[in-house]
Amino acid sequence: MKRHNFSAGPCILPNEVLQKASEAVIDFDNGLSLLEISHRSKPFVDVMENARALALELLGLENKGYKALFLQGGASTQFLMVALNLLEKRAGYLNTGTWSDKAIKEAKIFDDIYEVGSSKDANYNYIPKGYDIPADYDYFHCTSNNTIFGTQMKEFPESSIPVVCDMSSDIFSRQLDFSKFDLIYAGAQKNMGPAGATLVVVKEDILGKVSRKIPSMMDYKVHISKSSMFNTPPVFSVYVSMLTLQWLKDLGGIAAIEKENEKKAQLIYSEIDLNPLFKGFASKSDRSMMNATFNLANEDLKETFDAMVKEAGINGLNGHRSVGGYRASMYNALSLESVGVLVDVMSELERKA
Numbered sequence: 001m002k003r004h005n006f007s008a009g010p011c012i013l014p015n016e017v018l019q020k021a022s023e024a025v026i027d028f029d030n031g032l033s034l035l036e037i038s039h040r041s042k043p044f045v046d047v048m049e050n051a052r053a054l055a056l057e058l059l060g061l062e063n064k065g066y067k068a069l070f071l072q073g074g075a076s077t078q079f080l081m082v083a084l085n086l087l088e089k090r091a092g093y094l095n096t097g098t099w100s101d102k103a104i105k106e107a108k109i110f111d112d113i114y115e116v117g118s119s120k121d122a123n124y125n126y127i128p129k130g131y132d133i134p135a136d137y138d139y140f141h142c143t144s145n146n147t148i149f150g151t152q153m154k155e156f157p158e159s160s161i162p163v164v165c166d167m168s169s170d171i172f173s174r175q176l177d178f179s180k181f182d183l184i185y186a187g188a189q190k191n192m193g194p195a196g197a198t199l200v201v202v203k204e205d206i207l208g209k210v211s212r213k214i215p216s217m218m219d220y221k222v223h224i225s226k227s228s229m230f231n232t233p234p235v236f237s238v239y240v241s242m243l244t245l246q247w248l249k250d251l252g253g254i255a256a257i258e259k260e261n262e263k264k265a266q267l268i269y270s271e272i273d274l275n276p277l278f279k280g281f282a283s284k285s286d287r288s289m290m291n292a293t294f295n296l297a298n299e300d301l302k303e304t305f306d307a308m309v310k311e312a313g314i315n316g317l318n319g320h321r322s323v324g325g326y327r328a329s330m331y332n333a334l335s336l337e338s339v340g341v342l343v344d345v346m347s348e349l350e351r352k353a
């Protein structure tokens with residue numbers, strides 16, 4: 001049976017990427033597996049360079065003073081690495097969900113953090129607006145897409161200070177002026193590849209301004225100077241990320257995938273709004289194109305709905321424990337057809353009930 005994978009992360013990857021990746025595990029370079037060659041060998045160095053170049057190209061950030069790095073430790077390590085590298089006196093954070101909150105907690109280890117806005121009071125079902133970012137702060141940090149709550153920033157503040165953004169769950173999914181950001185980071189496992197690598201895209205001129213000593217592994221400048229090969233990189237994750245980025249480029253890049261993502265989001269949200277058995281969680285104007293969160297209006301139908309979802313071959317629909325209900329994660333590799341299958345199940349429930 002065909003599975004429809006709505007998992008929030010790790011999550012769906014393009015089938016052809018999985019095919020090529022599995023081939024490389026057996027034979028990547030003349031009978032040698034990708035997993036058993038030196039990361040310093042030419043074939044792998046080419047993979048790393050290609051992956052870094054593709055990331056910048058897709059984001060439209062070539063020749064603009066940015067460097068792309070593939071690091072380890074997940075987006076969660078970036079919570080502290082950002083602060084270590086950029087925080088001298090004070091930074092401003094927009095608190096839009098669990099991941100922002102965790103980023104704030106890590107940065108507080110180093111210095112004072114000012115929450116410029118927060119939607120914690122409403123269990124993060126909206127994105128705060130109209131906040132001010134003091135011009136004398138070291139940087140402003142935000143989370144573009146709140147994976148757990150299903151909200152997404154549609155606009156980003158104009159700011160004279162560096163803007164840092166956790167784009168783990170919507171990078172490469174929609175067109176933005178990425179040059180407005182000075183540092184972007186994203187764990188690979190939501191729109192780019194397998195867990196294990198974290199993409200960091202950083203504008204070089206914001207670095208080197210803090211007075212503290214930074215341990216080598218935590219220092220962006222060290223990783224830049226070693227072309228993201230300071231230590232052994234997560235070779236498999238980097239390779240599969242490269243394949244996914246190439247897949248996206250061949251499709252027509254972010255502009256092309258954004259159109260698909262819009263269609264998928266429109267399909268699910270119109271069902272959520274029209275079907276009286278479901279209620280959307282996120283405030284309408286802040287709804288995420290990647291993660292749609294919704295609940296049953298009547299919990300008595302849970303058993304029936306869950307059984308129908310399972311029967312249809314749908315995987316990964318359970319909401320995060322802090323929201324409950326359901327979450328349909330519709331990352332780049334998920335087809336419109338899969339969203340159609342889910343929507344059919346939702347309307348079938350309405351007919352039955």
Ligand SMILES: *Cc1c(COP(=O)(O)O)cnc(C)c1O
Pocket residue numbers: 009073074075076077099143145146147166167168169187188190
């Ligand atoms: C998943 C996620 C994280 C955590 O990523 P790890 O790679 O597991 O550390 C951070 N931020 C956002 C927005 C996420 O979706």
